Amino acid sequence: MSIKADYDCIVIGAGIQGSFTAYHLAKKNKKTLLLEQFVLPHSRGSSHGQTRIIRKAYDQDFYARMMEECYQLWSQLEREADNVKLYRQTGLLVMGPEKRHEFQAMKTTLESLRVPTVHLSREEFSQHIPNVNLADGDGAMVDTTAGVLFADRALKAVQGQFHKLGGVIKDGQKVTDIEPGPVVTVSTSSDVYRAKSLVITAGAWATTLLSKVGLQLPLEVMRINVCYWKEKVPGSYHVERRFPCFLQVGSKEGEHHIYGLPSNEYPGLIKVCYHMGSKTTPDERDKQTDTSDIDILQRYLARCFPGLDPVPAVVESCLYTMTPDSNFVLDCHPTYSNVVIGAGFSGHGFKLGPVVGKLLSELSLGEVPSYDLSPFRMARFQAHRKAAL
Template sequence: MAGSAIYDAIVVGAGVEGLYTAYHLAKLEQKTLVLEQFPLPHCRGSSHGQSRITRMAYGDQDFYTVMMKEAYKLIEVLEKESGQQLFIQTGLLCIGQKNDPIVRGSAASLQQHGIPHERFGITELQQKFPMMSFPDSFGFVLDHSGGILKADKILQALQTQFKKYGGTLRDEEAVVNIDPGDYVTVQTTKGSYTAKNVILALGPWAPKFLSKLDLHLPLQPVRISVCYWKEKKPGQHSVDKFPVFLMEGGGGDFAVYGLPSQEYPGLVKICLHTGPKIDPDDRDTVDNRWVMDSIQQYIRNHFPQLHPIPAVVETCIYTNTPDHDFILDRHPKWRNVIIGAGFSGHGFKLAPVVGKVLAELAMGAKSSYDLNPFRIDRFKNTSKL
């Protein structure tokens, strides 16, 4: 049964962005409720799985590097609170043409912020990582701070700490309607709740649900094929020999990311950073043959020590904005309806800071960061706001 108490905040969505928001609010002694439509844990959204990449390097988007400094510190806090290792440092290798933003911009940003890194060419690559094969025209930046986040462990830790700080988490309870006003009423499949503020961290369901609030944003869910490739020589791509990496080329039109053999014995995680457009409620019927063809050819060209047919394929969903920057803002009509959306496949690493920012918005506090890159009204010429 739904409770009659008025909450300081209701967070809709128990993915990593919603959980980090709720965790911050509960630590600040805000009476907070989290509502999740599916039974936890689940694999239908964007936060599940064992691993995610983290990094300081961020090409020409220096504001993310600024935010990542605190994100690393906040992961350390969660590690101490939970008593678990949540981060494995492997280094992050940026790969691209020598003058591409991912190489040039990452090196400049890392240099500016005093973050340990190396920039080198193909000869050094062959010495450091002989399992990789790229043309002479490519350049590389190794961000020594990069590594692996234990995604599923982070979600579990956030749930546990949120409850320890007095928060309430209800899963298998979908939100069906929101009635904004001085206080916000949230109707679910099991009852009704009232709060001073509501934070919508809806993942791929954001475009569907926000339309009920007369907000039509250019958010596009896409299906990502998460592929694992078997090593020809066991141990060659282990965490002590192989970094996490991100490659962009052709002006950013083609991107691939990878992680060492860590989740499954002898299997390396390498994925195309895009996929077919989907409805999140019908994600598995789309044709993704072009994704598999592209990533298999990529493995043949650049990772000759891996078998070019994936051993395991799983599914994740990105929710992309046109500029691939997030939405962190208030609803244009109702200031106590806060929206976190459009994380575009790179939001997990920034979730500790995103949660802090969304909590600040909900509490009416001054933001710790410049939120202009994340404003809803940047889409005012192309969307119904």
């Protein structure tokens, strides 16, 4: 196949991270190609679905600091995309054992960044949060700035703006080969392209793509059951009744977070999920039938959410690509500095897409990154491996 075109940068993977990377490059007048293996829009990866939680409540302050700019960039995208509504402020109710490190660290982060936060005593909780039982020993606080991101709408908006800025999107083109060098050559199922730099944001397919440039990272793909539960009394947990998003930081049912969003996308159904799933591969996800996460949710909801039918009414699926420490990979290839990797978003990357895209675009252009990238460098995995030997 002959070379189709030369670009300043090629971005592989049109999920939220790749799309924002391409958008930031196009804003800098770089000739950019965004490649996607599936026909858009699709529901095979990690960026589909109607909603995500947006929050500053993090136990690591570096994410909370990045979120300050993310809110600004999400608002900017809303304005650029003809005032499309991408975010709804609902607040985020954080519950968890008061002595647990993560709960205390979230509290400290919110206080240090002066995020408007309401701390609820047990009496205040029962007054202000109906139809939820706060577990013994659990504390509760509300990040009032948090809310719901409209995910499908957001992905469509950023891709639309990239296109308006002169960016090129080619979907239905699976990458078959990558030849790194001063000029990177990318072959797809139908064409060949060249660019001065390459950004790989391939989500659950990252391992396959990274092997083509000689990299191996400790990434694990998980299939997550995205569950919707029926309100016994319609509207009890509805967004219009000011029911917030929530995050349960550890519970007696399971060690991982449980998170939920108010009923809105499906009438009479509230979205509640367990922040972990079963190991799979991206092409085999529909063969994964483990429901142990649903069992945990059923027990938790029966105990803490008496207004819900504790049997899921709808179960969809999503993929998480996990790193060992649940922090992202944002880095340059150790040999080819013009090959940039964004991977391992570990089920909490969507909200951070605007800043992640900005950082990956900066790396691809050889610019000084806007944030300290030491928590996201690949070298940390080698360090852990040496420590274990």
